[in-house]
Amino acid sequence: MQHRANTTAPFERLVVEPVFGLVTAWASWRRKRRLKATARILHGLSDRTLKDIGVERSEIDSVVMARGNDPWACRRTLEF
Secondary structure, eight states: OHHHHHHHHHHIIIIIHHHHHHHHHHHHHHHHHHHHHHHHHHHTSOHHHHHHHTOOGGGHHHHHHHHHTOTTHHHHHHOO
């Protein structure tokens, strides 16, 4: 059994770790794009609309980044 563990180590090091790294990098890239798109949409709203949703224009980037750390925050915020 120990021999089998030794043979999987090179496989993990050569295949699994790089694939995991690519998946992690892809997820990070997608998250950053979603956050930038959200900020761009909010910046496109009028001051009146932003006020209606409780965000000032100067707070957009910080709100987007704070909500980006909690994937359920936007769903909770948009529920009426």
